[in-house]
Amino acid sequence: PVQIEDDRTGLSVETLKRAFADNLFYIQGKNADIATLNDYYMALAYTVRDRLLHRWLGTIKAQLKPKVKVVYYLSAEFLMGPHLGNNLINLGIYDQVRQAIQESGLNLDELIAQEEEPGLGNGGLGRLAACYLDSLAALEIPAIGYGLRYEFGIFDQEIRDGWQVEITDKWLRYGNPWEIARPEATVEVKLGGHTEAFVDGAGRYRVRWIPGRTIVGVPYDTPVLGFKNNTANTLRLWKAEAPESFDFQAFNLGDYYGAVNAKMYSENISKVLYPNDEPMQGRELRLEQQFFFVSCSLQDIIRRHLYVGGKLENLDKNAAIQLNDTHPSIGIAELMRLLVDEHNVDWDTAWQITQDTFAYTNHTLLPEALERWPLSLFGSLLPRHLEIIFEINRRFLQEVSAKFPGDTGRLARLSLIQEGPEKFVRMAHLASAGSHAINGVAALHSELLKRDVLRDFYELSPEKFSNKTNGVTPRRWIMLSNPELAFLISESIGDGWIKNLGELRELERFANDKEFQSRWRQIKLNNKTNLTEYIRKRTGLVVDPHSLFDIQVKRIHEYKRQHLNVLYIITLYNRLKQNPELEITPRTFIFGGKAAPGYFMAKLIIKLINSVAAVVNSDPDVRGRLKVVFLPDYNVTFGQRVYPAAELSEQISTAGKEASGTGNMKFSMNGALTIGTLDGANVEIREEAGEENFFLFGLTTEEVYALKARGYNPWDYYNGNPALRQVIDQLASGVFSPGEAHLFEPLVDHLIHRDEYLLLADYQSYVECQDRVGEAYRDQEHWTRMSILNSARMGKFSSDRAIREYCEDIWGAVAVDVALEE
Ligand code: 26W
DSSP: OOOOOOTTTOOSHHHHHHHHHHHHHHTSOOOTTTOOHHHHHHHHHHHHHHHHHHHHHHHHHHHSSTTOOEEEEEOSOBOOOOSHHHHHHHHTOHHHHHHHHHHTTOOHHHHHHHOOOOOBSOSHHHHHHHHHHHHHHHTTOOEEEEEEOOSBOSOEEEEETTEEEEEOOOTTTTOOTTOEEOGGGOEEEEESOEEEEEEOTTSOEEEEEEOSEEEEEEEEEEEEEOTTSSOEEEEEEEEEEOOGGGSTHHHHTTOHHHHHHHHHHHHGGGTBOOOOOSSOOOOHHHHHHHHHHHHHHHHHHHHHHHHTTOOGGGHHHHEEEEEESSTTTHHHHHHHHIIIIISOOOHHHHHHHHHHHEEEEOOOOOGGGSOEEEHHHHHHHOHHHHHHHHHHHHHHHHHHHHHSTTOHHHHHHHOSEEOSSSOEEEHHHHHHHTOSEEEESSHHHHHHIIIIITHHHHHHOGGGEEEOOOOBOHIIIIIITOHHHHHHHHHHHOSGGGTOGGGGGGGGGGTTOHHHHHHHHHHHHHHHHHHHHHHHHHHOOOOOTTSEEEEEESOOOTTTTHHHHHHHHHHHHHHHHHOTTOOOOOEEEEEEOOOOTTOHHHHHHHHHHHHHHHHHHTOGGGTTTEEEEEOSSOOHHHHHHHGGGOSEEEEOOOTTTOSOOSHHHHHHHTTOEEEEOSOTTHHHHHHHHOGGGSEEOSOOHHHHHHHHHHOOOHHHHHHHOHHHHHHHHHHHHTTTSTTOTTTTHHHHHHHHHTOTTOHHHHHHHHHHHHHHHHHHHHSHHHHHHHHHHHHHTOGGGBHHHHHHHHIIIIIOOOOOOOOOOO
């Protein structure tokens, strides 16, 4: 019997083919004669989008109800990665679509590869936000992600002459089929100007803000699908535009160019993502970005709350607002302003609502990364918010005084304002005072927060603090990126692991199974071969897929110690040069990562990796045993290729510096073993995997503190270790920078004179550990067993587990059933 399906919703291969051709013709305006690969990608993207709209509208309807509690995840970054493949998986239509595309004479992988990823984040924090949105939808929790629709995301990285070159990321160039603009939901945001006091009709003292300018925020919505359920949550990103009133005519009669200028000036706010994480810079535009998206989002949240008939006093019953680090923490003051100034709520009630609604996640211990804004800058951009912060602070310090009478040191330490010749607003203090919950992102990190960075806040309100160890989504990071492994796992233990990653434990019983081991190894080899091909295409380098793939991919930072990895590479190289017959486990060292454009040392580390690679890769003496690759433009798309191909995961930060890490989890799930320090989530990865399946080295956090307190002198290590000294001397004398002997001097100087991140102190321990890795790899059966056990024990690191904890302990949010919209 012939079954007729709707072209917009039907899932049979025939219907999918017809819909695909239809979209190519009517949306892209092309036929097969002239269509480009991108046209085909777009046609497929629209075909998929059509099929998710019932869920999306159904979700909006189910969630916009009086008794529903919604999680609002405020984040300056969402590093979503490409949507197409992920949406196919979540819709459960991967196989049908693959066939339909094949029968259309095309290849699905090529179309998927055509998508330019939305790189609206720097690294860990932005990618975490994306994994959390995925899990919220998978768990059917009502949620909206709020952020900025940067016109230019994280820069594309090119390597020229070994140096990083930044290229503008024009990700919207060919259009974005996944977003829908909602201009009808535009909101206004005020900036600058001054405040005025007045007495209102009821005789109450009030303040009004007379802004210097206004900007409008236009929301662009992207659906975020749950895994094989009816939930499609929303990622709402704000684009800055000029308000109508700034336009020509009455307002600017005769000043056409002035008006256009004002328009361009307004649109600047959502123009570009700031590419530096960690060292905080007090740039006005950055504060404007933060306030802009936060104000838009809070107005949107209040509008939604009032729309369903909610009372403002009950905002916390319907809304849980999570601050992804301090970047959106101006929201504390903005919600106070909206409630007190615009909605006429009294201060005490407003403060109670604010505290009950907000929660704050800290993502870094590095003191230089903590956000603080000069009072002068802050006051000129947000005069009313500065007054509000002073008032919050006055009352807050009163409470502190009551609890710790006479403790003036404590008052100064806790104050939201840092005193001194230049005064600052401390955003972590604002976030902590204005939230009911504060969390770190791994067990160790949360402990260190309580002990150091937020110690006084902990002593004041210990009940606010908890740990929420990070997690990553197994949909993108196993199913989508490693389909062969996903297939093997499902074949062996069923497919329950996709929603309940703890079930991976059932793989333990296959750890000794020869047949299973050999399939496990074969899949790894296939993934390595794929990566080998990619490396050849991108860099021209030929690497051996049978060598040990030793990989470090992450932002380039001194604390992450990519250069410690390089010190070992040079050590190996020296051994091979001294003893050409030496048998070592052949290794391919692969690096990837971007450096902040203004971070000189990080850029020099990239140059170092490429310089060492140039020497090592062209030396016939080490051929077949040692290769070094720097793969340019590390991003989510590339991550999906790299994690499945890795055998050794480098997680070698100085203990106490990496808040959690999430790449460490992605590697581990995909069968890589970890060489790492006791830092961030490595501690918990090792706990889960078993110490016998983890290559541990280096000083502990306590030992790092103690050594620094004693007075650390890197010279002693340099002098006491001939192999290390040789490596350092080679770097200093230009062995790896022919013709530019002084190139690496800044690096070497820093290492021998200061070595803030203790590379020299950890060098010997790292070398010995790496040598053990090389030895262990020779016993492939044992290695495979470790690899299987390791993956089997990574269930804890699903973002589903993390989101469940947030829901239960912090948000009080529960699943809501969604019916498909007709
Ligand atoms: C103000 C400049 C700035 C910008 C971004 C400072 C700090 C950041 C982020 C907090 C940096 C970041 O991405 N941190 C990482 O967050 C991950 C998710 O929790 C953790 O896994 C990483 O350890 C942490 O470095």
